[in-house]
Amino acid sequence: MGRWQEIDHTADLALHIWADDLPDLFITTARGTFALVADLAQVRPERAVAVTLDALDAEMLLVDWLNELLYQNEVNGLVFTEFSFESLSPTHLQATVYGGPAPERLGYVKAATFHNLVVQQTPQGYETEIVLDT
Amino acid sequence: MVEKNQFEQLSDYVWELPPHYDARMRVPARIYGNEQIFDMAFRDKSVEQLVNVAMLPGIVRYAMAMPDMHQGYGFPIGGVAAFRYSDGIVSPGGVGYDINCGVRMLASAMDYEDIEPYLEELIATLFKVCPSGVGEDGSVRLSDKELDDVLERGTEWAISKGYATRADAERTESYGRIAGARADVVPKRAKERGRPQMGSLGSGNHFLEIDVVDEIYNADVATAFGLRPGQVVVQIHCGSRGLGHEVCEQAIRALQDAPRRYGITIPDRELVAAPVQSAEGQEYMAGMAAAANYAFANRQVLAHFVRQAFDRVLASKVTDRDLHQVYDVAHNIAKVEEHAVDGKPMKVVVHRKGATRSFPPGHPDLPAVYREVGQPVLVPGSMGTASYVLVGTADGFGETFGSTCHGAGRTMSRNAAIRATRGEQVRADLNRQGIVVRTGSLRGLAEEAPMAYKEVDQVVESVAGAGLAGKVARVHPVAVIKG
Numbered sequence: 001m002g003r004w005q006e007i008d009h010t011a012d013l014a015l016h017i018w019a020d021d022l023p024d025l026f027i028t029t030a031r032g033t034f035a036l037v038a039d040l041a042q043v044r045p046e047r048a049v050a051v052t053l054d055a056l057d058a059e060m061l062l063v064d065w066l067n068e069l070l071y072q073n074e075v076n077g078l079v080f081t082e083f084s085f086e087s088l089s090p091t092h093l094q095a096t097v098y099g100g101p102a103p104e105r106l107g108y109v110k111a112a113t114f115h116n117l118v119v120q121q122t123p124q125g126y127e128t129e130i131v132l133d134t
Numbered sequence: 135m136v137e138k139n140q141f142e143q144l145s146d147y148v149w150e151l152p153p154h155y156d157a158r159m160r161v162p163a164r165i166y167g168n169e170q171i172f173d174m175a176f177r178d179k180s181v182e183q184l185v186n187v188a189m190l191p192g193i194v195r196y197a198m199a200m201p202d203m204h205q206g207y208g209f210p211i212g213g214v215a216a217f218r219y220s221d222g223i224v225s226p227g228g229v230g231y232d233i234n235c236g237v238r239m240l241a242s243a244m245d246y247e248d249i250e251p252y253l254e255e256l257i258a259t260l261f262k263v264c265p266s267g268v269g270e271d272g273s274v275r276l277s278d279k280e281l282d283d284v285l286e287r288g289t290e291w292a293i294s295k296g297y298a299t300r301a302d303a304e305r306t307e308s309y310g311r312i313a314g315a316r317a318d319v320v321p322k323r324a325k326e327r328g329r330p331q332m333g334s335l336g337s338g339n340h341f342l343e344i345d346v347v348d349e350i351y352n353a354d355v356a357t358a359f360g361l362r363p364g365q366v367v368v369q370i371h372c373g374s375r376g377l378g379h380e381v382c383e384q385a386i387r388a389l390q391d392a393p394r395r396y397g398i399t400i401p402d403r404e405l406v407a408a409p410v411q412s413a414e415g416q417e418y419m420a421g422m423a424a425a426a427n428y429a430f431a432n433r434q435v436l437a438h439f440v441r442q443a444f445d446r447v448l449a450s451k452v453t454d455r456d457l458h459q460v461y462d463v464a465h466n467i468a469k470v471e472e473h474a475v476d477g478k479p480m481k482v483v484v485h486r487k488g489a490t491r492s493f494p495p496g497h498p499d500l501p502a503v504y505r506e507v508g509q510p511v512l513v514p515g516s517m518g519t520a521s522y523v524l525v526g527t528a529d530g531f532g533e534t535f536g537s538t539c540h541g542a543g544r545t546m547s548r549n550a551a552i553r554a555t556r557g558e559q560v561r562a563d564l565n566r567q568g569i570v571v572r573t574g575s576l577r578g579l580a581e582e583a584p585m586a587y588k589e590v591d592q593v594v595e596s597v598a599g600a601g602l603a604g605k606v607a608r609v610h611p612v613a614v615i616k617g
Contacts, residue, residue, distance in 0.1 A: 008547040010178045010205040059403065060390055067383055074327065074376055105267075107548075107577060108337045111231050111379055114386060114403035115207030131207045133231050133379075134338055134548065 002028030002125075006036075013109065013132045020125040022058075022090070026065055027083045030097075033066055033132060036109050038079045038102030045082045045098035058090035058119040062130065065093060066112035077101050090119075108134050136181045138173070141165070147600035150196070151185065158401065159188040166534075167201035167596045174545060174588065175203055180210035186401040187215050192222020192410075194475050194482060198534055200489050201596035202543025202588065206230070208404035211488035211544075214537040219470060219481035223398065223407035224415045226385040226422070228485035229468050233381060233422055234429035235340075235373030236307070236464040237512040237540075239523070240437055240457040241359075242444070244366045246346045246612065248452050253570055256344065256447045257613040261572040263439040264342050265334045266617040270574075272333030274435055281329050282317035288427030292434040302434060304501040306462040307491060307509075310430040312469075315423035320377070321384045328377025328428055333435035337575070339582055340372040340617030342436070343514075345521060345609035352606045355525050358507040359460050361607045368457060369521060369609075370436050371514055372617065373466065374429035381425045385418045410483050419468070419483075426467055433462055460523070461510035465490045465540035473535050484535045492526035492538040492603045511603050515590030516542045517571075517582050517614055518564045522594045523607040530602035538603040542590040551586040552577065560584075564614070573616035582616060 002019035015032045019025035034040060051068055055061035072078050080099035087094045111133040119128045141149045149172050153159040163184045165175055175181050180203050187209055188197035194216050203212030208227030217223055249256060265272055276284065283291045289310025292298035303310050335342060347365045350356045361367070374381075389406040392414055393399065398407060408414040441457050448455050468485045475482070484491075493500055495508040504510065511524040519542070526536060546554070557576025560583045564571050573579045597603050 006549060008549060010180070010547055011211060011544050012207065013548065056390055060387065064387070071323065071327075071380075105575065107581075110338075111383055113207040114227075114390075114406070116402055116404075133207065 004028055004032030007129060009131060012134045014129060015132065016129045018124070018127050022126060023085050023088050025119070025126040025128065026062065026088065029062060029066060029130060030069055030080060030083060033109055034079050034081065036107045037073065038104065038106055040081050042103050043079045043081050044100045046100045047078060047098065049078070049097050051093065051095045051097055053093045055091055059114065059117045061091060061093055062119060062128070063112045063114055063117065069097065070109060070111060110134060136185060138176055147596050153188065156185060159185060161188050161193050162196045163188045164196045164198045165203065166198065166600050166602065168592060168599065171201045171588065171592060171596055175199070177545070178205035180205045183208070183210040184213060186405060187213055189401050190215070190217065190223055190225065190405065190407060191398055192217040194218055194480070200539040201593045202488065202539040202541050204544045206487065208402060209485065209487040212539065213487040214485065214489045214534055216473065216482040216484045216535045217410065219410055219483055222410055222483060224410040224418055224468055224483050225405050225407035225485065226382050226389065226418055227404040227406065228487055229382065229422060230466045230487050231379045231382045232373035232466055233378035234426035234464045235466045236429060236433065236462060237514055238370045238433045238437060238462040239460040239512050240368040240440065241361060241460050242366045242457050243454040244452055245364045246366060249366055249448065252447055252451060253613055256443065257570050257572050257615065259443040259447050260342060260440060261615050263443050264436050264615065266340065266615060267337050267574045270334050271330040272435070274332040276329050276332055281325055284332070284428055284431045285317040285320055285424035286315050286427065287311055288430040289434055292431050297438040298434045302437070302459045304503060305459040306430060307464050310434065310462065312423035312426045314420055315427050316420035317424055319417050319421045320424050321380055324377045324380035324384070327380050328375060331375040331377070332432055333439060334375060335372045335436065335617040336375050337578065337617045341517065342615040343369045343611050344613040345369060345611050347607055348610050349608040352525070352604060355507045355606045358504065359510050359523060359606060360458060361460065361523060367609055368440055369512070369514055370433050370440070372433060372436065374425040375432065377428050378425040381421045385421065389414060422468060426464060430462065461512060463490050463512050471535065474532070482535070484537065486537055488540050489537045490540045491536055492524065492530050493536045494526045494528040494531040511538055513539055513590065513594060514541050516584040516587035517616065518567060518569055518584045518611060519590055520608045520610050522590065522605065524594070524597070524603035525606050527601060527604055534602055538597045539593050542587040542593055544586055545588050546586040548581040551583050552580050554585060555580050555583050569611050570613040571616065579616055
């Protein structure tokens with residue numbers, strides 16, 4: 001089970017992510033991001049959205065993934081809390097994500113960035129640090 | 135890790151890191167600011183980010199950071215860099231996500247005493263007509279064709295719809311319309327995000343503020359800008375909303391492969407770049423210009439709503455309710471400009487990431503009304519502190535490609551600000567100073583607490599001391615809407 005930690009950033013936000021495997025990395029990064037937006041315990045994942053993405057590498061796929069979810073958040077007001085992967089490789093992702101509206105907004109995240117982004121494989125699984133534009 | 139002592143002090147306000155610090159640097163890296171501001175630069179990663187900029191192909195003169203510099207992603211905020219148009223690059227990360235985030239100032243014929251009894255009502259009305267918050271919609275409905283018109287014509291579109299006057303357009307950077315904008319290269323998703331958001335502030339550090347002029351430093355220039363002591367003015371700070379974000383996101387994504395294809399070495403993937411004259415470079419420039427035009431139109435529509443709100447609240451109470459535009463500046467943008475490099479005229483792409491254009495007296499791009507005195511530069515301070523109106527100088531034009539600071543600049547992270555104070559406390563403190571505050575997010579108020587920013591006075595003293603801009607006037611806030 002992955003975990004995240006917020007890293008101080010002067011103007012924006014950054015997350016350090018530790019994950020057991022690739023799906024865990026994508027789930028933990030999404031949860032960490034949406035935990036900045038809303039209290040996840042207050043969200044009922046009543047709506048399902050299908051997501052299919054192709055990218056050049058794992059870093060791009062991770063950025064695409066967050067930006068897709070943040071787009072859904074901006075346009076449809078959905079906060080995502082549950083994730084199911086039909087397929088996932090470093091360059092391809094097919095998933096169904098579940099979310100709902102949050103009763104209260106805690107903060108704003110506008111985009112995921114590539115700034116110094118490296119997805120690292122470690123003996124324990126995966127690790128990365130991602131800067132989010134607020 | 136760059137150390138302070140690796141920089142050379144060139145004057146009281148200029149510090150330079152020679153290119154031999156890292157073999158990949160093509161030019162020196164310069165920081166503008168007094169000693170205290172220079173010291174602050176080493177608290178976060180902004181100096182490393184500035185060094186990265188100095189490595190980009192085609193960069194001329196030096197990579198620069200203004201005194202409001204702080205850590206961003208890709209370029210530091212406060213970063214300025216010019217690249218040769220002939221063989222240099224353009225980098226979407228050097229403009230950022232909120233393309234043409236900028237500031238507009240409107241000046242009134244009113245004094246504070248004229249509006250004081252109605253301040254609460256004014257700010258409540260403004261809060262209603264100028265929606266704030268991420269993803270928040272505006273009240274202007276645009277068809278597909280109208281949105282394309284906004285993207286390609288900016289303020290000209292606003293004039294055609296009755297949101298702007300010709301004088302507003304004249305008093306807007308690039309007349310509120312960046313040439314070469316193409317609606318057809320703006321991604322569909324960007325248009326979906328932008329269509330409902332026209333006429334909205336957004337979130338983060340965006341704001342709408344009523345201020346009073348409390349100090350004039352240069353009477354002649356202030357008069358030319360239509361500013362006088364005691365006068366009520368309005369500032370609007372916002373940008374291209376979700377549309378600009380999507381244009382930037384998709385450009386950075388599309389260019390991830392460009393360095394390999396063009397043989398460009400970049401130190402950070404957020405700084406992906408393409409030769410400015412390549413098909414990808416030109417497409418980004420056209421999309422960025424379209425997003426910039428959207429931002430000019432957005433601030434124009436908000437200015438129109440502000441004028442309507444003043445009219446509605448002050449009708450039969452104040453006779454002259456006119457709010458004339460002082461200026462509108464962009465502070466996240468890349469522009470093709472001509473500058474002298476090594477004594478010869480050169481076409482360059484100037485990236486200003488959290489930096490403001492500041493053109494000098496006599497520059498042909500300035501409107502007739504300001505050509506003799508120079509371009510107004512709007513430098514908002516943190517919430518509750520002063521903001522400044524500056525003017526472009528010939529020295530600044532020669533040194534920084536006509537660029538100066540864009541604000542106070544953060545010094546504390548949002549989390550640190552939240553740990554240090556609470557939104558209720560910030561509001562109470564501002565109220566005690568006689569400042570009325572409206573916000574949709576108390577947490578946002580804490581994040582933007584004045585303590586999280588550098589002192590704008592020091593930032594402005596630094597740009598004035600370095601000769602990058604001249605001080606004209608200072609204003610202090612009496613009412614704030616926080617996005």
